[in-house]
Amino acid sequence: xxxxxxxxxxxxxxxxxxxxxxxxxxxxxNLEDLGIDSWQVPGDRKPPPLYPSIxxxxxPKLTDDDLFCIQKxxxxxxx
Numbered sequence: 001x002x003x004x005x006x007x008x009x010x011x012x013x014x015x016x017x018x019x020x021x022x023x024x025x026x027x028x029x030n031l032e033d034l035g036i037d038s039w040q041v042p043g044d045r046k047p048p049p050l051y052p053s054i055x056x057x058x059x060p061k062l063t064d065d066d067l068f069c070i071q072k073x074x075x076x077x078x079x
Contacts, residue, residue, distance in 0.1 A: 034050065
């Protein structure tokens with residue numbers, strides 16, 4: 001076994017545990033943490049959402065007094 005082709009050689013596949021590189025392990029672990037089984041998406045299937053969907057309440061309607069105060073504040077700030 002010469003030229004680094006045996007144990008402790010550089011490069012090649014398998015690494016220490018025969019699974020792949022450290023980068024592949026990190027990517028796989030991150031995908032598992034996100035709840036994604038695989039990064040490959042077959043066919044027309046969309047990937048799972050990263051965040052849960054939320055609903056945002058509609059802002060309250062402004063009264064005439066509120067609109068008047070906002071307009072006056074804008075005039076004061078523009079001076």
